[in-house]
Amino acid sequence: MPELPEVEVVRRGLERWVAGRTVESVEVLHPRAVRRHPGGGADFAARLGGRTIGVPRRRGKYLWLPLEGRDLSVLGHLGMSGQLLVQPADAPDEKHLRIRVRFADDAGTELRFVDQRTFGGLSLHEVAADSADGLPDVIAHIARDPLDPLFDETAYHLALRAKRTTVKRALLDQSLISGVGNIYADEALWRARLHYERPTATLTRPRSAELLGHVRDVMNAALAVGGTSFDSLYVNVNGESGYFDRSLDAYGREDEPCRRCGAPMRRRAWMNRSSYFCPRCQRAPRVSS
Numbered sequence: 001m002p003e004l005p006e007v008e009v010v011r012r013g014l015e016r017w018v019a020g021r022t023v024e025s026v027e028v029l030h031p032r033a034v035r036r037h038p039g040g041g042a043d044f045a046a047r048l049g050g051r052t053i054g055v056p057r058r059r060g061k062y063l064w065l066p067l068e069g070r071d072l073s074v075l076g077h078l079g080m081s082g083q084l085l086v087q088p089a090d091a092p093d094e095k096h097l098r099i100r101v102r103f104a105d106d107a108g109t110e111l112r113f114v115d116q117r118t119f120g121g122l123s124l125h126e127v128a129a130d131s132a133d134g135l136p137d138v139i140a141h142i143a144r145d146p147l148d149p150l151f152d153e154t155a156y157h158l159a160l161r162a163k164r165t166t167v168k169r170a171l172l173d174q175s176l177i178s179g180v181g182n183i184y185a186d187e188a189l190w191r192a193r194l195h196y197e198r199p200t201a202t203l204t205r206p207r208s209a210e211l212l213g214h215v216r217d218v219m220n221a222a223l224a225v226g227g228t229s230f231d232s233l234y235v236n237v238n239g240e241s242g243y244f245d246r247s248l249d250a251y252g253r254e255d256e257p258c259r260r261c262g263a264p265m266r267r268r269a270w271m272n273r274s275s276y277f278c279p280r281c282q283r284a285p286r287v288s289s
């Protein structure tokens with residue numbers, strides 16, 4: 001799954017290449033790619049045709065294109081393998097092209113949704129009440145992400161203290177904080193020297209503020225690495241981690257030496273995924289009996 005930095009790279013690309021353009025026509029080539037759109041493919045195409053796209057927005061891993069008029073937004077689900085590509089109109093179709101959006105201008109490019117496994121897709125949704133940025137109503141329950149200037153840190157710390165949960169679960173809880181996936185959670189916990197099973201109620205405010213700082217640093221570092229692709233016409237999501245691999249300190253490093261203390265890194269099964277950690281730097285919490 002793409003995580004926040006990858007989705008932000010896509011958002012920036014779309015802002016550069018698609019914002020302000022008016023849709024001429026939409027071609028839905030596979031019904032699964034619009035299965036989240038209540039009216040189906042023909043309705044999706046009819047309602048998007050003629051509309052002008054505003055500045056693309058993101059909350060966590062959720063990406064949307066507000067339409068001018070602020071009544072509807074296009075929600076993009078990238079799923080496991082979804083890509084939003086801006087391609088020359090005369091470029092050959094990708095093998096797994098699912099949706100094509102043609103524009104009314106003469107820029108010579110079109111927006112393509114390509115998805116090999118078709119877990120992703122596009123759908124049109126009403127805008128949530130009192131949203132200034134076209135937030136689709138179906139994701140109004142998703143919390144702001146830590147790179148959002150309006151993220152409420154005080155409320156986040158209070159929620160952590162009040163919840164009977166563990167720190168990695170809390171990082172992945174999209175109703176508390178959005179956009180932190182498995183990879184970046186492991187990276188931030190390693191930097192903060194926190195074990196993933198640490199109860200959040202035991203985190204002091206300075207400790208949780210430090211953790212939040214590490215989450216932001218990890219995400220910003222990933223964005224900086226991905227930043228070189230913004231100039232390219234090719235807007236791409238590269239699946240899990242992709243070109244951010246080289247900056248990872250914890251995730252995927254089982255048996256490799258901890259970059260801080262040299263102890264072999266460990267991997268444990270965790271909620272159908274894996275947690276990577278240093279057994280020396282990130283001590284397991286004592287189990288109270």
Ligand SMILES: [Zn+2]
Nearest residue numbers: 258261278281
């Ligand atoms: Zn270590």
